Amino acid sequence: MTKFSTEDKLSAVYRYLNGNESFALISSSMGTAKSEVIKWVQHYHHHGAEAFMKSYAGYSVQFKLDVLNYMNEQGTSIRETAAHFNIPSHSLIIQWKKQVELQGIDALTPKKKGRPSMPKKNHGSMNDQVPAEGSLEALKAENERLRMENAYFKKVECLSSKQGKITKQDKVQVVHELRHEYPLKALLVLADLPRSTYYYYVKNFGRPDLDRELKRLIQSIYDDHEGRFGYRRIRDELRNRGHKVNHKKVQRIMKELGLKCLVRIKKYRSYKGTVGMIAPNILNRNFTADRPYEKWVTDITEFKLFGEKLYFSPILDLFNGEIITYTISTRPAYSLVSTMLEQAFEQLTDDCSLMIHSDQGWHYQMKQYHHALRKRGITQSMSRKGNCFDNAVIENFFGIMKSELLYLKEFHSVDHFKSELAKYIEYYNHRRIKAKLKGMSPVKYRTHAQEAA
Structure with missing residues (x-):
């Protein structure tokens, strides 16, 4: 091949x-x-x-379980899951799935390559031999092992991060504290720590942490944005604050701190076949615009909260990714789109030369929708049938918004969710920075471009 x-x-x-x-x-x-x-x-x-x-292709057992759990929970295909986790070959996921189904989770543990090592001969005394099963010595050894495990996991639970993960530094600290009570070799096996790793961290215990201030800043930015920023965006925010840091270092520190950005989930589909007029794909995936109010994209997505569905319809400007306006309703009626258009048109001037792109959802095939656009001299563009990539920018926004709001926060009621959604749109437009906008938020980028012009 x-x-x-x-x-x-x-x-x-x-x-x-x-x-x-x-x-x-x-x-x-x-x-x-x-x-x-x-x-x-x-x-x-x-x-x-x-x-x-x-990149290095060695995958840990936890990573393999995360991949399989994500596929089961989100209902994604094996190829979609491989793309999401950037796994070069989807056949690996098939292999992991079969291993778990046939042999259990232990089958995911990678096997050592090469010949198995020969068992070492025991040249010690009789006291070094494994005690016979059921003997008093065996019971004492088992009791000591259980005491060691209990002490270890109690300390680990106290030190584990809020993400529910234990770092290598935490493991080393626990092992170091227990080394006088239990054999170091047994503790390292229990903690799954190589001896070299343990001694490396012990050697640096007394040294000052050179990244202490950087870790504090990264934690502060992560908390300030409620876990919505990944390592690339945190790197950009650090640069905005005058700290030039490589993205790999930010990623490593976030991993040490147990900080991880959330993932995104699929959106609602409004396609019902040809029920009206279909416009050509004029946008043709040219997702760049030279000025504000030149190219807009729109779509509808669905939320499920408190036993009812909510439908969210925004308009996004391709110049800077800004949300121009939005509507939300308990029913996906045409008024959801017509009201959104009325609100958006209030921001237009007479000299605007605008194109609005959507998918082939039934709302955008309606005569009322065509008439409203023609009346304002707006060009209509539509994605090709069943091709989500033709409207990728708004699809990407839905994924971000659901990850950073819907699946991140807890809501007490539908009204509480609507209130938090309004706050999030304000945050997205005015505070959420983007790498492709030179580390600026959408509104700041638009303002900067207008001032430069």
């Missing part, structure tokens, strides 16, 4: 995203399977160009 470089894969992705070539045409020209090109595009949408950078 032909091996493709990072440049080859990115070139194939860009060819497809330009909208002029199909998966089949690209795969045929490259001499590979259509599924391979689809996989590259999926990985790119989740991770960008970094999806094709070579």
Whole structure:
């Protein structure tokens, strides 16, 4: 099978995203399977160009369980799950799934390569031999082991982070505290710590933490944004505050602190077939705009709260990702979209040359919708049938918003959720920075661009 470089894969992705070539045409020209090109595009949408950078392929047992749990809970396919976690081959997930089903979780533990080592001969005295099962010595040894485990896990529970994970430093601290009561070798086995790792951290116990202030800043930024920022965005915020830090260092420190950004979940679909007029795909995945109020995108997503459904309809400006306006309702009626348009039109001036892009949802096929756009001289554009990538920007926003609000906070009522949604939109527009906006929020970027002009 032909091996493709990072440049080859990115070139194939860009060819497809330009909208002029199909998966089949690209795969045929490259001499590979259509599924391979689809996989590259999926990985790119989740991770960008970094999806094709070579990385260490050793996966821990916990990572494998996280992948399988995510697939079961979210109902994603094996290929979608592989793209989400940037796993190069989806066959690995199939293998992990079979192992768990046939042999249990222990089967996920990687086996050591090479020949198994020969058992060491015991040249010690009779006292070094394993006591016979059921003997008094065996009972004493078992009792001592249980005491050691109980003491270890009690201390671990006290030190574990709020994310429910124990860091290596925490393990070393616990082992170091218990080393006088129990054998160090047994403690290291229990903690799953290599001797070299233990002695490395012990050696540095007395030294000042050079990253102490940076850790405090990272924790502060993470808490201030309620866990919505990943390591890249935290790096950008640190730079905004005058701290130039490599993203890999931020990622390592976040891992040490047990800080992790949330994931996103699928959105509501409003497609019901052809029930009205279908507009051409004029936007054609050109998701860039030279000025505000030039290109808008819109769609509808669904929330399920307190036994009822809520439907959310925003408009997003492609110039800076700003949410122009939004409506929310308990029913996906046409008024959800018409009211949104009325609110958005209030911000337009007479000299605006605007395009609005949507999917082929039934709301956007209505005569009333076409008439409202024509009346204001607005060009209408629609995604191709069943192609979510044609409206990827608004889809991406829904994923972010659900991860950072719906699945992050607890709500007491529907009214409480609506109140928090309004606060989040204000936060998203005015405070949430983006790398592609040069580390600025959408409103600040728009203001900066207007001042520069």
